[in-house]
Amino acid sequence: MSIGAPYRHDSNYRWSETGTTYSATGDDNTEAGANITLNLSSADFWSIDCGGSGRNVVLPAATYNGCKVVIANASNASEDITVQESDASTTNGVVGQNEIGVFIADGTKWQHITGVA
Numbered sequence: 001m002s003i004g005a006p007y008r009h010d011s012n013y014r015w016s017e018t019g020t021t022y023s024a025t026g027d028d029n030t031e032a033g034a035n036i037t038l039n040l041s042s043a044d045f046w047s048i049d050c051g052g053s054g055r056n057v058v059l060p061a062a063t064y065n066g067c068k069v070v071i072a073n074a075s076n077a078s079e080d081i082t083v084q085e086s087d088a089s090t091t092n093g094v095v096g097q098n099e100i101g102v103f104i105a106d107g108t109k110w111q112h113i114t115g116v117a
Helices: none
Strands: 016-017 026-032 044-051 055-058 068-073 081-084 091-095 099-105 109-117
Touching: 026 091, 068 081, 068 091, 081 099, 081 109, 091 099
Parallel strands: 026 044, 044 068, 055 081
Antiparallel strands: 068 099, 081 091, 099 109
């Protein structure tokens, strides 16, 4: 696994290279009433309360080396967040209650680390 850093995260929460914006502004704290599909303009930090049922989060294509998504499971019960690749059928990882998952693109696929918050 190789994770480079050709992109920088600026003060407006944007990943950019030579002035081109690849992903998004801001952070998102949400109670998920449904599954969530991310794209390159989505926030890179998510604190999610599953709202009574396990949820899926679909990552965007892992096109940009070093792009990251952080997902914190803030559910008040044992509800898992299943994180899927952009094809929405391949599971990349599971973030359990009170865990944080860090997902980093290596240019072709997402690598992940999950730990207790």
